[in-house]
Amino acid sequence: MGKLSLSIPPAFFPLLVEGPAMAKSVTTMSAVSTSEGLLSTRPEVIQRVRGGPAQAPWGAIMVYLTPALLVYLAFTMYPVVLTFYNSFHVIKPRGAEEYVGLANFITLFTKDPTFWRAVANTMIWATVAPVADVGTGLVLALCLYAKVPFARFFRVAWFTPVLISYVVVGILWMWIYNYDWGIANQFLRTVGLGAWAHSWIGDPATALWALIFAHAWKWAGFNMVVCLAALFALPSEVLEAAELDNCGWFRKLVHIIIPMLRATLLNLLILAFVGKMKVFDLVWIMTRGGPLWSTETVSTYVYKRAFEWNTFDLGYPSAVAAVWFIVVMAFVIGLTWLFRQRERLEY
Amino acid sequence: MYHIKRVIRRWSSVGVLIIGLALGWMSSATAETTLTLWSHEADEAAKVAWAETAAKKFEQANPGVKVKMTWYQKEALNAALKAALRAGQGPDILYMEPDQTEYIDNGFLLPLNDLINWNNVEPWAREAWTHNGKVYGLAKEAYTIELYYNKDWMKKLGVTLPPNGQVSQAEFLQIVKKAAAAGMTPIAQGVGDRPFPGAYLTHEAVLKKLGRADYGKLLDGKLSWKDPRIVEVFTWVKQLVDAGAYPKSFATLKLGESHYYFHTKPGALMFPMGAFYSGRAFVPPDKGGQPENFPLGVMNFAAMDGGACNQCKSLLAGGSFSINAYSKNQKLAGALLSEMATPEMGTLWVSTIFLQTGIKSDPSKVTGKYAAYFRELAAMNKGAEYFIGSPRNLLKGQCAETYVQVVNTAFPGGLLPVDKALDMVNQACYKP
Numbered sequence: 001m002g003k004l005s006l007s008i009p010p011a012f013f014p015l016l017v018e019g020p021a022m023a024k025s026v027t028t029m030s031a032v033s034t035s036e037g038l039l040s041t042r043p044e045v046i047q048r049v050r051g052g053p054a055q056a057p058w059g060a061i062m063v064y065l066t067p068a069l070l071v072y073l074a075f076t077m078y079p080v081v082l083t084f085y086n087s088f089h090v091i092k093p094r095g096a097e098e099y100v101g102l103a104n105f106i107t108l109f110t111k112d113p114t115f116w117r118a119v120a121n122t123m124i125w126a127t128v129a130p131v132a133d134v135g136t137g138l139v140l141a142l143c144l145y146a147k148v149p150f151a152r153f154f155r156v157a158w159f160t161p162v163l164i165s166y167v168v169v170g171i172l173w174m175w176i177y178n179y180d181w182g183i184a185n186q187f188l189r190t191v192g193l194g195a196w197a198h199s200w201i202g203d204p205a206t207a208l209w210a211l212i213f214a215h216a217w218k219w220a221g222f223n224m225v226v227c228l229a230a231l232f233a234l235p236s237e238v239l240e241a242a243e244l245d246n247c248g249w250f251r252k253l254v255h256i257i258i259p260m261l262r263a264t265l266l267n268l269l270i271l272a273f274v275g276k277m278k279v280f281d282l283v284w285i286m287t288r289g290g291p292l293w294s295t296e297t298v299s300t301y302v303y304k305r306a307f308e309w310n311t312f313d314l315g316y317p318s319a320v321a322a323v324w325f326i327v328v329m330a331f332v333i334g335l336t337w338l339f340r341q342r343e344r345l346e347y
Numbered sequence: 348m349y350h351i352k353r354v355i356r357r358w359s360s361v362g363v364l365i366i367g368l369a370l371g372w373m374s375s376a377t378a379e380t381t382l383t384l385w386s387h388e389a390d391e392a393a394k395v396a397w398a399e400t401a402a403k404k405f406e407q408a409n410p411g412v413k414v415k416m417t418w419y420q421k422e423a424l425n426a427a428l429k430a431a432l433r434a435g436q437g438p439d440i441l442y443m444e445p446d447q448t449e450y451i452d453n454g455f456l457l458p459l460n461d462l463i464n465w466n467n468v469e470p471w472a473r474e475a476w477t478h479n480g481k482v483y484g485l486a487k488e489a490y491t492i493e494l495y496y497n498k499d500w501m502k503k504l505g506v507t508l509p510p511n512g513q514v515s516q517a518e519f520l521q522i523v524k525k526a527a528a529a530g531m532t533p534i535a536q537g538v539g540d541r542p543f544p545g546a547y548l549t550h551e552a553v554l555k556k557l558g559r560a561d562y563g564k565l566l567d568g569k570l571s572w573k574d575p576r577i578v579e580v581f582t583w584v585k586q587l588v589d590a591g592a593y594p595k596s597f598a599t600l601k602l603g604e605s606h607y608y609f610h611t612k613p614g615a616l617m618f619p620m621g622a623f624y625s626g627r628a629f630v631p632p633d634k635g636g637q638p639e640n641f642p643l644g645v646m647n648f649a650a651m652d653g654g655a656c657n658q659c660k661s662l663l664a665g666g667s668f669s670i671n672a673y674s675k676n677q678k679l680a681g682a683l684l685s686e687m688a689t690p691e692m693g694t695l696w697v698s699t700i701f702l703q704t705g706i707k708s709d710p711s712k713v714t715g716k717y718a719a720y721f722r723e724l725a726a727m728n729k730g731a732e733y734f735i736g737s738p739r740n741l742l743k744g745q746c747a748e749t750y751v752q753v754v755n756t757a758f759p760g761g762l763l764p765v766d767k768a769l770d771m772v773n774q775a776c777y778k779p
Contacts, residue, residue, distance in 0.1 A: 093454075178596055198599055202595075232594070309747070310448060310747070314433075
């Protein structure tokens with residue numbers, strides 16, 4: 001162990017710590033270690049930790065950062081910048097382009113009802129689906145936490161949809177929703193509710209909700225696993241104290257467990273929200289935005305405009321993508337800010 | 348020291364040998380030219396076999412040239428082509444359909460005027476691919492829009508069709524009502540994965556009602572969709588829809604599934620479809636084909652009351668091959684298309700795929716169990732006047748998108764009333 005502590009090059013300490021708080025904790029660790037004879041009280045080590053960025057070894061930093069930075073610049077920043085650039089042009093194939101100023105944006109905001117329909121549908125997805133996904137995940141996690149019979153089996157069964165690709169999930173649910181022989185309608189007919197049999201994804205009134213339901217089925221397992229991990233990480237003394245105070249399971253859930261899971265749930269909701277703002281795969285496989293644009297999302301609309309319409313122009317779809325990028329970005333920043341505010345209030 | 352020199356000399360010899368072998372391999376590799384072809388129709392074995400026959404003949408006639416074919420489903424092909432061509436890549440020969448004019452507008456397709464012997468191609472097929480005097484595609488596939496029916500079920504309903512297979516619009520409505528009352532699905536159709544089959548019945552009726560000239564104006568945006576004649580047609584179609592003409596799974600039923608629905612399970616009385624029906628149906632039942640001895644009949648779409656051209660029907664040049672304007676093997680690609688554009692290959696197409704073609708052919712050479720089908724198809728087309736193209740081919744942009752959503756999907760799906768449907772299409776398409 002002594003060798004281990006000495007083998008860490010002092011130059012790397014600034015990479016491992018962040019700011020004064022971490023420097024303090026490292027110093028404390030050194031002191032503890034010293035008492036165990038692990039780390040010597042080498043002043044240069046402590047000096048480097050306390051010295052912080054002033055002595056940052058830029059060479060080492062760049063060695064570690066450059067590959068990731070290059071990938072980020074090439075595959076994230078460049079496409080984003082190019083999309084914004086394209087949105088002010090009519091883009092023709094093989095590099096030809098024509099500057100059109102704000103024309104694409106003006107058309108988008110004033111003459112494109114399909115875009116607004118797509119925005120409305122996407123917002124419904126983004127607000128309803130995260131609650132459904134996380135809510136279902138939490139309920140399932142609580143079932144497992146309460147050790148329902150066959151909990152091990154259910155844990156695997158409920159998580160399995162997460163492992164299935166969207167293509168398979170889409171086809172599966174198209175079969176389930178099939179009017180003639182789908183299991184949903186067959187079940188209704190079997191229990192004498194044949195009058196309720198419905199073309200679930202063929203009717204604009206139900207198509208979007210049917211898709212959101214299928215999507216929740218796929219993602220509930222993921223949320224369940226995260227919630228379950230958070231549940232097992234809860235301090236047992238708090239729960240035991242509640243039980244000693246004769247706190248019922250519902251009150252324990254509402255007043256103790258959920259508040260203590262708040263950070264986890266908020267993170268899951270934000271992740272789900274961002275994901276839903278970009279939802280594409282399931283919609284494309286199951287309805288392609290139809291019927292009558294009732295399931296059109298901004299992503300499917302961008303794809304249609306870029307690849308399905310009889311045009312090679314990437315300018316207009318880029319304008320749609322650019323606008324939506326800003327909207328998603330604004331929401332993410334807003335939610336992150338809100339989330340941080342709450343954390344500060346709590347502590 | 349001597350030892351070191353000897354080792355260096357030995358390894359140098361080995362290195363020279365390796366480099367020599369590598370250069371030899373590379374030169375032999377470059378001596379062979381590979382012609383690439385990307386096509387739709389991955390799941391249509393007969394069409395794949397036809398193209399491979401042409402490729403084999405071509406390879407025999409051109410030693411040192413190989414043809415590499417890649418087969419896709421249509422959507423995957425279109426996405427791959429657009430991405431590849433935008434990036435300056437792409438195959439030498441590509442599957443195209445005449446409605447994909449954006450490829451012509453953007454200079455991706457090579458004019459074929461001097462590359463193919465056009466005497467071997469039907470004039471209308473050449474016409475379908477002609478833009479500003481230049482011809483951009485070889486239409487190997489052509490089809491009329493037909494109305495197939497189950498002869499046994501029609502007999503069971505007590506309906507006897509006239510010799511020309513065309514009933515009046517009132518009689519057609521009665522047939523639909525009778526079938527629905529008898530528990531049959533009157534018309535098998537689905538729009539789950541295609542933007543066109545749901546509109547067949549409507550656009551054939553509109554064509555008959557308006558005649559070719561006004562129909563052309565309508566698709567060109569020069570005639571209002573609120574024209575009283577069109578309102579009449581839509582009102583009639585709405586009556587069919589309300590009578591339960593289409594299956595409840597209409598919105599999600601895919602093209603392949605709708606074929607199976609018609610001829611196998613659960614079965615339907617009628618099936619409006621391009622004459623490419625045969626490509627999917629005339630294969631063994633275990634590969635999705637119609638059952639042996641299926642009583643397939645061909646009838647005509649209903650005559651419209653006061654129709655300007657009740658003998659009119661749509662004729663479309665379908666799957667075609669074009670040459671990438673940026674191909675480095677343009678002459679070879681042209682030679683391969685010439686190998687396809689011969690009367691022998693045309694007849695092979697008709698007799699193995701059982702589908703019309705834009706290449707001149709001799710349908711009388713079709714023998715065997717499907718010969719009767721071809722005779723019946725010819726009888727139903729006797730005296731027909733063709734409109735070349737369809738809304739799917741001719742409408743663009745927002746108009747095309749609205750047409751697909753409204754006339755292909757929502758209106759026949761019973762989701763829109765006549766006035767709302769026409770309002771939506773008119774707003775998107777009518778540009779006086």
